Amino acid sequence: MAIKRVVWVCAMAVLAANATAQVRVENAWMRNMVPGQYVAGAFMKITAEESGKLLGFSSPIVTAIEMHETSMSNNVMKMRAVDNVDLHAGKSIEFKTGASHLMLYGVKKKLIAGEEIPFSLKFEDKDKRVRNIDFKMKVREPFLP
Ligand SMILES: [Cu+2]
Numbered sequence: 001m002a003i004k005r006v007v008w009v010c011a012m013a014v015l016a017a018n019a020t021a022q023v024r025v026e027n028a029w030m031r032n033m034v035p036g037q038y039v040a041g042a043f044m045k046i047t048a049e050e051s052g053k054l055l056g057f058s059s060p061i062v063t064a065i066e067m068h069e070t071s072m073s074n075n076v077m078k079m080r081a082v083d084n085v086d087l088h089a090g091k092s093i094e095f096k097t098g099a100s101h102l103m104l105y106g107v108k109k110k111l112i113a114g115e116e117i118p119f120s121l122k123f124e125d126k127d128k129r130v131r132n133i134d135f136k137m138k139v140r141e142p143f144l145p
Contacts, residue, residue, distance in 0.1 A: 025135040032142045042102040043095045048087035053124040063106025115139045
């Protein structure tokens with residue numbers, strides 16, 4: 001029995017290592033906030049090797065993070081929170097200004113431009129297993145495009 005358990009633990013370790021390669025995060029950045037502002041936008045490119053589902057984000061310095069989609073309705077840009085985003089094998093999705101983006105609510109500390117914030121994303125892989133990937137989010141000046 002003891003031997004079987006060791007093999008199982010090793011198998012888990014291999015799976016965890018593979019997860020990192022399945023989804024890649026690039027150019028992750030967030031806008032720094034001006035005094036009195038409590039919500040920040042964040043942007044990045046995510047590339048998936050295999051199909052799956054993006055489930056959400058977290059960071060120790062942010063209270064809540066939502067994924068938002070934007071749409072135009074009567075010349076007014078509207079955004080709405082979505083619970084998940086499909087990942088397609090070999091394709092990228094982009095969270096960018098004026099389009100889908102992340103909203104960070106309740107940033108717990110004062111940020112400095114250039115600083116890198118620890119973030120984690122959660123996704124469901126093609127076998128319906130939930131996985132996490134850690135990455136860094138770079139803080140930029142609030143008024144740069
Ligand atoms: Cu939004």
